[in-house]
Amino acid sequence: MRLHRHIIWEWWDRFWFAPGSARNLAAARIVIAVHALWIVLSRDYAGIAGLPADLWSGVTMLDRVRYAIVPGHPMMERALTVVAVVALLAVALGIATRVSCLVAALLLYHLAPFETILWTTSPYERGLEISTLALVVLSIAPCADVWSVPARYGKQRDESWEYNWPLLLIQLFVAQVYLFSGWSKLFRVGWSWVSAENLRHWLLLFNQEDQIAVFRGAGTWLAGHPALCLLVAIGSLTLDLTFIVVLVWKRARKIYVPLAVAFHIGILFSMNIAFLNLPQLFVFLDWDWLTERLRGNRPARIPETAGVSR
Amino acid sequence: MVTDVVALVCFAGFVIGALVLCGRRPRGLATWQRKTRVSLFLVYTLGASFGAGLAQHDIWPFVAWPLVAARLPATVTEPRVVAVDARGAEYDIDYRAWWPLSFDELTGWLNQDFLTLPPETQDRVARFLVAKADSARRAARLGAAIGHYGRFLGPFAAPLFLLHPRIWSDSTHVPSEPFVGLRFYQESWNLETHAAGSSAVRRRLVYRFPAAP
Numbered sequence: 001m002r003l004h005r006h007i008i009w010e011w012w013d014r015f016w017f018a019p020g021s022a023r024n025l026a027a028a029r030i031v032i033a034v035h036a037l038w039i040v041l042s043r044d045y046a047g048i049a050g051l052p053a054d055l056w057s058g059v060t061m062l063d064r065v066r067y068a069i070v071p072g073h074p075m076m077e078r079a080l081t082v083v084a085v086v087a088l089l090a091v092a093l094g095i096a097t098r099v100s101c102l103v104a105a106l107l108l109y110h111l112a113p114f115e116t117i118l119w120t121t122s123p124y125e126r127g128l129e130i131s132t133l134a135l136v137v138l139s140i141a142p143c144a145d146v147w148s149v150p151a152r153y154g155k156q157r158d159e160s161w162e163y164n165w166p167l168l169l170i171q172l173f174v175a176q177v178y179l180f181s182g183w184s185k186l187f188r189v190g191w192s193w194v195s196a197e198n199l200r201h202w203l204l205l206f207n208q209e210d211q212i213a214v215f216r217g218a219g220t221w222l223a224g225h226p227a228l229c230l231l232v233a234i235g236s237l238t239l240d241l242t243f244i245v246v247l248v249w250k251r252a253r254k255i256y257v258p259l260a261v262a263f264h265i266g267i268l269f270s271m272n273i274a275f276l277n278l279p280q281l282f283v284f285l286d287w288d289w290l291t292e293r294l295r296g297n298r299p300a301r302i303p304e305t306a307g308v309s310r
Numbered sequence: 311m312v313t314d315v316v317a318l319v320c321f322a323g324f325v326i327g328a329l330v331l332c333g334r335r336p337r338g339l340a341t342w343q344r345k346t347r348v349s350l351f352l353v354y355t356l357g358a359s360f361g362a363g364l365a366q367h368d369i370w371p372f373v374a375w376p377l378v379a380a381r382l383p384a385t386v387t388e389p390r391v392v393a394v395d396a397r398g399a400e401y402d403i404d405y406r407a408w409w410p411l412s413f414d415e416l417t418g419w420l421n422q423d424f425l426t427l428p429p430e431t432q433d434r435v436a437r438f439l440v441a442k443a444d445s446a447r448r449a450a451r452l453g454a455a456i457g458h459y460g461r462f463l464g465p466f467a468a469p470l471f472l473l474h475p476r477i478w479s480d481s482t483h484v485p486s487e488p489f490v491g492l493r494f495y496q497e498s499w500n501l502e503t504h505a506a507g508s509s510a511v512r513r514r515l516v517y518r519f520p521a522a523p
Contacts, residue, residue: 016352017345042468044458047410054435058423062314098332102325109321109371115412119419121314122368124375125471132371133359136325140332140351165348169355177375180363184376187366193381201382204501209388211405211413214473223505271378272473 015248020164022157026094026147027287028170029101029138033092035279036108036131037085045114046081050074055118063121067113077114080107091135094148098139105135127276130177134170141166167283168247174280175244178260182240194237196230203229206271219270239263246284257284317369320358327351387498389417390513393443394491401485405474407446408439409457412470420494425516436492436519444489450478451486493518 049071056071064070084107090100112128113121123129143166144150145157157163185193192198203223207216222228239259246253264275331351339347362372392400405413424432446456456478460467478484494517499510 012349013345016349038463038466039468041462042459044410051411052435052438054427054431054438055419057427057431058419060311060314062311066314066318102328106325113370116415116418118411118415119422121317122370122373124368124370124373125377127468129371129373133324133355136328137355140328161345165352169352172356173359176359176363177373180366180373180375181377181379183363184366184374184379188376188379189381193379198381201384201386201501202378204505205382205386208499208501208504210475211388211390211402212472212474214475220505268473274469274471274473276468276471 016165016168017161018164019159019161020167021159021286021288022142022145022163023147023287023291024285025141025143025163025167026145027285028134028167028283029094029097029143030092030147031280031282032131032134032138032170033088033104035277036104036128036135037088037092038279039127039131039276040081040084040088040108040111043115045111046074046077048114048118049077051118058119059117063117066121067117068110069113069117077111081111083107084111091138094144094150097144097148101135101139101143105132105139108132108135125276130170130173130277130280133173137166137169170283171247172244174277174283175247177277178240178243182237185237185240194230194233196226196233199229199233200226203270206273212272214272215269217269218266219272222270236263253284257281313367313369316367317372320362320369320372324355324358327354382501384502385498385500387496389421390495390497391417391420391439392493392495393440393447393485393489394493395485395487396490397487399485399487400493401489402477403443404446404450404456404476404478405470406457406459406476406478407443409446409459413474414470414472424494432517433519433521436517440489440492440519443492446478447485447489450484451481453481491519 049069050073051071053072059069059071070076084104087100087104087107090096091104108128109132112123112126112132114123115126116123142160142162145163189198200223203219207213207219207223213219222232239256243256243260246256260281261278264278267273267275328351331347358369358372361367362369362374366374366376368374391403393403394400408416424435427435450456455461456476493515496514496516498512498514500508503510
């Protein structure tokens with residue numbers, strides 16, 4: 001028992017607390033902040049706060065308390081959106097990240113639900129779920145030691161375990177999208193989800209529904225090939241369930257991350273679904289390796305980890 | 311209700327855990343003490359995120375991610391909202407007209423909550439929606455922006471999760487007559503027969519404004 005505990009702790013320590021790169025963590029900070037800014041600046045949460053009270057009739061008091069939402073005050077929400085934008089800019093620039101990350105996280109937690117709150121309290125797929133969690137993690141991490149305004153003239157930082165665990169946790173949040181997406185198909189439908197007929201029906205729906213279909217060619221063509229539909233169904237479920245290996249097998253990122261990007265681009269053109277978290281896949285890039293390449297230096301890193309972050 | 315409470319508690323615990331972790335001068339602690347604190351935070355976060363995902367219960371921002379996680383039958387039913395002019399002619403509405411609401415949130419709400427409202431409230435909402443659609447129609451006729459999706463980022467603004475065609479991008483395709491009413495349909499069709507060339511769609515009128523004389 002004691003031995004088991006020792007082995008588990010050793011594995012835990014090696015996984016979470018291995019030396020990590022300051023640059024990769026800083027890059028994750030910038031990716032998360034810029035992505036969240038992209039979403040916030042593309043929506044109007046304050047406008048939804050100002051919709052007539054009749055539209056808010058289905059929102060319970062508990063829903064409002066959960067997200068600290070008081071409808072009917074668009075000016076206040078506009079002011080909070082401005083604060084969120086300023087906080088996210090500060091995060092991107094690495095200014096006062098303890099405070100700016102936490103403020104941004106709490107404001108995203110408050111603002112994001114406006115998009116769906118009239119009918120559901122879960123604004124998932126709207127792009128801000130990972131950012132909200134990641135910003136809380138970044139608020140307690142030394143994420144501005146490099147690539148930040150305060151660290152502009154600072155010296156190069158050595159690798160440290162304190163750079164590793166926050167980045168790994170953010171990467172886990174991204175990897176969970178795939179894992180849970182695959183798990184949900186088995187949990188809610190079972191193995192019968194993997195069938196040519198089911199995927200064909202999904203493709204047909206998103207291509208026949210004229211209120212959705214922007215791109216029709218790829219989806220309609222694919223739906224006409226049942227063998228390919230089956231292959232795509234098997235491939236997507238396999239990608240979903242195995243993507244998480246990128247956390248423990250760093251070399252796999254060179255295959256999985258581009259594959260995931262291609263997968264989402266394929267879904268965009270065949271099903272008219274835009275996966276808004278796509279840019280967050282940049283947290284898997286090895287920015288140390290990339291920086292050295294851009295400077296024309298041969299990366300000093302051992303080949304096993306080349307092209308991937310630690 | 312239970313989900314709301316659990317979700318709030320989970321997120322509050324996550325934030326409090328973070329605050330505890332960065333408080334009390336963590337730099338003054340030995341490495342093993344700091345690692346132990348971080349480990350407790352990690353265990354909590356893993357518990358919340360895997361709990362939501364494996365149990366398939368959204369406790370946002372810990373999400374279950376059920377993307378396309380259903381078996382779709384051959385016959386599907388989708389909502390459609392159309393505007394009506396004084397002659398009774400129906401028109402599709404560009405999704406941008408509903409800004410700041412998105413098409414998917416509006417139809418989700420119409421499906422779930424709208425029909426449970428008293429008739430006079432339904433009519434008030436319908437009047438608001440007609441005004442919104444007509445204001446967008448007028449803007450589109452003049453070639454002005456519909457909604458404000460690109461107000462800060464222009465063409466680089468984030469799209470919606472589900473794409474929608476911009477049917478009023480060409481001002482010559484925008485209805486010329488003012489909208490005076492609205493109808494809400496549920497449309498059903500068979501995916502397979504549709505793919506084979508049939509355009510048969512069964513329409514069920516769920517609500518109309520103004521009410522039929």
